[in-house]
Amino acid sequence: MSASRAVLLSSWRRFLSMRSARPIRLIQLSDTHLFADPAGQLLGITTRRSFEAVLAQVSALAPDILLITGDLVHDESAAAYRYLHETLSRTGLPCACIPGNHDLPELMTQQLGCAAVAPVALRRLGGWNLILLDSRIAGEDGGALSPAQLTQLDELLSGEGSPTLFAVHHQPTAVGSPWLDGIGIANGAALLALCDRYPQIKAILFGHIHQAFAAQSGDCLLLGTPSTCLQFRPASPLFALDDRPPGWRLLTLYPEGHLETQVGYLDGYAEQPQREALGY
Numbered sequence: 572m573s574a575s576r577a578v579l580l581s582s583w584r585r586f587l588s589m590r591s592a593r594p595i596r597l598i599q600l601s602d603t604h605l606f607a608d609p610a611g612q613l614l615g616i617t618t619r620r621s622f623e624a625v626l627a628q629v630s631a632l633a634p635d636i637l638l639i640t641g642d643l644v645h646d647e648s649a650a651a652y653r654y655l656h657e658t659l660s661r662t663g664l665p666c667a668c669i670p671g672n673h674d675l676p677e678l679m680t681q682q683l684g685c686a687a688v689a690p691v692a693l694r695r696l697g698g699w700n701l702i703l704l705d706s707r708i709a710g711e712d713g714g715a716l717s718p719a720q721l722t723q724l725d726e727l728l729s730g731e732g733s734p735t736l737f738a739v740h741h742q743p744t745a746v747g748s749p750w751l752d753g754i755g756i757a758n759g760a761a762l763l764a765l766c767d768r769y770p771q772i773k774a775i776l777f778g779h780i781h782q783a784f785a786a787q788s789g790d791c792l793l794l795g796t797p798s799t800c801l802q803f804r805p806a807s808p809l810f811a812l813d814d815r816p817p818g819w820r821l822l823t824l825y826p827e828g829h830l831e832t833q834v835g836y837l838d839g840y841a842e843q844p845q846r847e848a849l850g851y
């Protein structure tokens with residue numbers, strides 16, 4: 572076992588042993604789109620640089636855990652995953668990472684100690700449950716949940732009433748941008764139906780849409796989180812970049828089962844995305 576992998580595992584074990592009598596602060600990052608090349612850019616944003624700037628900012632918020640909801644790397648390289656692993660290890664925080672449509676699960680599993688490449692994976696956060704879902708369809712931008720995943724979720728939730736978060740890369744609902752709405756979770760309605768049946772599901776956290784988003788399905792919050800690099804323009808019918816800077820989401824999870832959340836941005840971040848870009 573590598574030293575950094577051992578650090579991540581011991582961080583998680585320390586976290587698991589925490590008493591749940593105080594609120595838990597979870598930072599969600601998403602769509603880091605990292606490259607093997609330290610200078611690698613995505614449409615004008617040096618993704619390692621923006622990721623490190625976000626990480627420095629959120630470290631000051633005293634989080635208990637980091638969650639990264641997919642599109643971890645952009646160039647399908649082992650080196651980019653290794654860099655992510657080493658950078659996360661230096662935080663000393665427990666981390667959970669799920670894959671997005673740009674990720675390669677084999678490389679994630681090899682290189683990233685905190686990867687959760689499984690159809691359904693459960694992590695305990697004090698008195699809360701975090702359920703990590705793999706919504707990828709190999710070779711496609713859009714996602715879906717399989718019947719087997721939905722059955723597994725049903726079984727898991729019927730025997731476990733603790734307040735619960737879902738984390739998934741693709742969005743389970745329309746967000747008002749037709750080009751994005753065509754590449755969400757194709758059967759997102761099935762996930763929302765679970766929220767109706769199991770009131771312990773407090774929120775579904777997702778990335779993929781590169782923008783802040785908040786809606787509700789019954790009492791369940793549907794929360795999209797900005798990318799740590801570039802943002803898509805909200806409500807745009809076609810691909811278009813926004814000029815908002817890199818961002819993140821903070822969630823505070825209270826022991827009795829309610830949560831508070833807010834999105835933060837790196838105000839004044841120096842790099843500007845290529846606004847004229849028509850895709851990536």
Ligand SMILES: [Fe+2]
Pocket residue numbers: 602604642671779781
């Ligand atoms: Fe992305």
